[in-house]
Amino acid sequence: MTGRCSQARAAALVGPFGGGKTSLLEALLFRAGAIARQGRIKDGSTVGDPSPEARNRQMSVEPNMAAVSYLDERWTLIDCPGSVEFLQDTFNVLTVADAAVVVVEPDPARAVMVAPLLRFLDERSIPHVLFINKVDGNGARLKEALEALQAVSERPLVLREVPIREEDKVVGYVDLVSERAYKYRPGQPSDLIQIPEQLRDEERLARQEMLEHLADYDDHLMEELLEDVQPPKDEVYGDLVKDLTEDLIVPVFFGSAETGAGITRLWKALRHEVPAPEVAAARAGIDSAGAPAARVFKTVHASHTGKLSYARVFAGEFADNQTLEVGRISGLYAPAPTGPAKIAKAVAGEVVAFGKLDAVATGVTIGTTVSAADPVMVLEPLFGLALSAEKKGDDVKLTGALTKLVEEDGSYRLEQSAEFSELVLWGQGEIHLQVALERLKSRFNLGVVTGKPTVPYKETIRKAISVHGRHKKQSGGHGQFGDVHIDIRPQPRGAGFAFEDKIVGGAIPRQYIPAVEEGVLEFLRQGSLGFPVVDVAVSLTDGSFHAVDSSDMAFKTAARIAMSEGLPQCEPILLEPILKVEVSVPSDYTSKAQRIISGRRGQILGYDAKPGWTGWDAVSAYLPQAEMGDLIVELRSLTMGVGTFLWAFDHLQELTGRDAQKVVEERKKVLAG
Missing domain, CATH: 3.40.50.300 (P-loop containing nucleotide triphosphate hydrolases)
Incomplete structure (x- = not known):
């Protein structure tokens, strides 16, 4: 032996x-x-x-x-x-x-x-x-x-x-x-x-x-x-x-x-x-005979002790109240069958929890020096929920609590969508996110309202048009006057927004031109179908002004009026975000995985053996983001829990017919509510 x-x-x-x-x-x-x-x-x-x-x-x-x-x-x-x-x-x-x-x-x-x-x-x-x-x-x-x-x-x-x-x-x-x-x-x-x-x-x-x-x-x-x-x-x-x-x-x-x-x-x-522990230390890139070093592998925010950083000591010793480069250890604990037990020091080989090292993240090696975080593998998000606080005024508290949960588990991801004023928590599946919601309630006394994340549809136009917009208001004293003529035309897919100033002869003073562009951009944040407008060019061709009543605000308003009248006449059309998805499954489930993708309006690009994975296939496909919601749930149900996928935005694609009409109607309800 x-x-x-x-x-x-x-x-x-x-x-x-x-x-x-x-x-x-x-x-x-x-x-x-x-x-x-x-x-x-x-x-x-x-x-x-x-x-x-x-x-x-x-x-x-x-x-x-x-x-x-x-x-x-x-x-x-x-x-x-x-x-x-x-x-x-x-x-x-x-x-x-x-x-x-x-x-x-x-x-x-x-x-x-x-x-x-x-x-x-x-x-x-x-x-x-x-x-x-x-x-x-x-x-x-x-x-x-x-x-x-x-x-x-x-x-x-x-x-x-x-x-x-x-x-x-x-x-x-x-x-x-x-x-x-x-x-x-x-x-x-x-x-x-x-x-x-x-x-x-x-x-x-x-x-x-x-x-x-x-x-x-x-x-x-x-x-x-x-x-x-x-x-x-x-x-x-x-x-x-x-x-x-x-x-x-x-x-x-x-x-x-x-x-x-x-x-x-x-x-x-x-x-x-x-x-012995020196073998694991070497895998972590730590010299077990060198200066004190411990690798943090788990972060917990506990109500009675504050932040705890669980770590494996690979070299040297650590003591309670010891000052490190990242702060002072405020409590040193050993895991025990009955819960964390306070200890005075920790030596090489032991697993301990460091108290209140607020600057330390999971994956960091701490000691006399501190390394950058080195997570061995961060899982990509697969399932999302839009969250909002049940009580008004709890939004800041909710964001702070979610930030702590993300720090505890790096496979959560918090996303703030400015486009739709939406907070989305991403995770690995339904249970993963339900546990997060339960922790929000039990630890932080926060109730939340949940929903499906808003699919980031866009809209664009098919037809060009020229339109006139005028804003005139007189209410005693200085009034408001702005007058613009603009051309609106479609751009190639992916070209984005372009604004061109074609004013000649001083029809509109130069200082008001930026305000016109700003008014156009403000309108494009929510077009006639209810979504941000992309791939559009706008040219300012003519207009007029008033020496006393014209202002930046007046011209911005005139531009919005022109856009609101003109854009619905440009044959607006919905654009659906399409993801590039790679589904990984054991080969026995490949054909069934392809049927799942096809059943979600996906376009299969092909499949091949998954590199380095004996008996596994990788299926590549384009998939509408609207169909992604519970994909991981169905995929795991099919494959005894092991099927998964990677995804990334690829392109926008026109959506017409009943599917588009349904999206627009739902968006109108959301905006009206």
């Missing part, structure tokens, strides 16, 4: 929603003696998922952290959300973890759900083991599940144990390195037993396969196998540790978090095979 690590280590529990990560956290804490009783999700008695948003949904919506000692070794276990809508937190946690435990179910049909996560781990060479949970049920299909999981893993899955079955139930395992057999005891460590005779051939074959995987990366071991020499167990363990550290293999274990089966075995694997 390898030597013990003197520094605190951190393991992330990750995997698809429903795999049992929170139950596994409970089982690991209970087996380590950190909690007196193993809680259950359905009872709401788990250490993890303490927030009301998580309890109401019986699912993790933020990382749950607990510091624990196991056989005198210090660990931080971080249970990460499984829903794809909360993957940003999971990705951020993985940047600081020594290893990940990928928790999956023994269901071959659900293997595809873990593909994006395995891809992320392999791209960044993050060591990870696979824990197949829930094997205590009848008919657990371990072999088929393993084959399906291998199909979505770039790294070889190396089975570390074979199951012992009784009447189609997994009741124990044979360890393939030590060649010892164990029988589960619910809630307790397993009993050592003799290897069942009927399993000996299967065990030998499985062990040989494990050794052959290891020999792919060890020439000495390969020579031993070719010469039919049984390698020493220490050599095998050494290869397992090295290959895991370098992310060359993925060791596979199984068990049941609910009954405690396989939990001690998993703890032993973590203890003896997970690399």
Whole structure:
């Protein structure tokens, strides 16, 4: 076996929603003696998922952290959300973890759900083991599940144990390195037993396969196998540790978090095979032997402590009240099963929360110096909601609260549309945004009114016209007089707005010309169809003025009058924003994804294998922005949650007929209301 690590280590529990990560956290804490009783999700008695948003949904919506000692070794276990809508937190946690435990179910049909996560781990060479949970049920299909999981893993899955079955139930395992057999005891460590005779051939074959995987990366071991020499167990363990550290293999274990089966075995694997923190520090670009440094991976705004910056210490020490370049640490906390616990100092390897470092963002490395934020991957927005405060006067408070939520989770995005006076919160899906709304209510006492974001339609014209606009008003004293003749004509698509001054002979003094252009632009912000007008040219050709009553305001008003009379005669037409969309799905779902796009008035441009993703396709298409709304919901429903897309504005396209008429009528209602 390898030597013990003197520094605190951190393991992330990750995997698809429903795999049992929170139950596994409970089982690991209970087996380590950190909690007196193993809680259950359905009872709401788990250490993890303490927030009301998580309890109401019986699912993790933020990382749950607990510091624990196991056989005198210090660990931080971080249970990460499984829903794809909360993957940003999971990705951020993985940047600081020594290893990940990928928790999956023994269901071959659900293997595809873990593909994006395995891809992320392999791209960044993050060591990870696979824990197949829930094997205590009848008919657990371990072999088929393993084959399906291998199909979505770039790294070889190396089975570390074979199951012992009784009447189609997994009741124990044979360890393939030590060649010892164990029988589960619910809630307790397993009993050592003799290897069942009927399993000996299967065990030998499985062990040989494990050794052959290891020999792919060890020439000495390969020579031993070719010469039919049984390698020493220490050599095998050494290869397992090295290959895991370098992310060359993925060791596979199984068990049941609910009954405690396989939990001690998993703890032993973590203890003896997970690399020391300096490996994760090197991945983060930090010298573990250098100056004090900690990488921030999660920001939380808590009502009782203020801003907390959760970080992994990779070098040196930090103390409460210590002054850093980014400010003074006002409170230092360690995650614990019962909540954050105040501590005096933190050393390398530990996960801690720094209090009230207001200038620090997620992704920053802090210490004697501070780095720029380095988020490992920021997820693009996929679903949006327009928000407004229920109570008048709460708008500024709402913006401030939303800014804090965006700081906590970088996959939220706040957008202020000046064009439509609309505040839009973007996120990863319906649940992601609903959680944000619930936090606004529970944390900030803010109720909000929601709606669909306004689609940024534009309008343009097809016909040119000349028009006269006059503004004359006399009400005692100085009056108001402005008189303009303008030509309005369409521009090529994408050419934008152009204004031309064709005044000759001083018909309008030069100082009033800018006011005419300003009046035209003001009108174009909302044309006759109710939307901003684009690709229009306006020429000022003639006019007249009054020596006393003319003014900038008068000419601006005259220009607006001319535009309001002329533009409806120019055959205005609606322009619809068209997005360039790239939909990524497993190849089995490609044809169905294309039907979804076509059903939303999309134009499919083609599809090809997704680069670097075995068994995945990327479908390119043009899609009207009006059809984007719940695209991610339908796509995930089709693909067991893994389908996604990237999008960007591409061009404006004319919209006519009933669809256009419906848009204009809806816009008129909004403007009238």
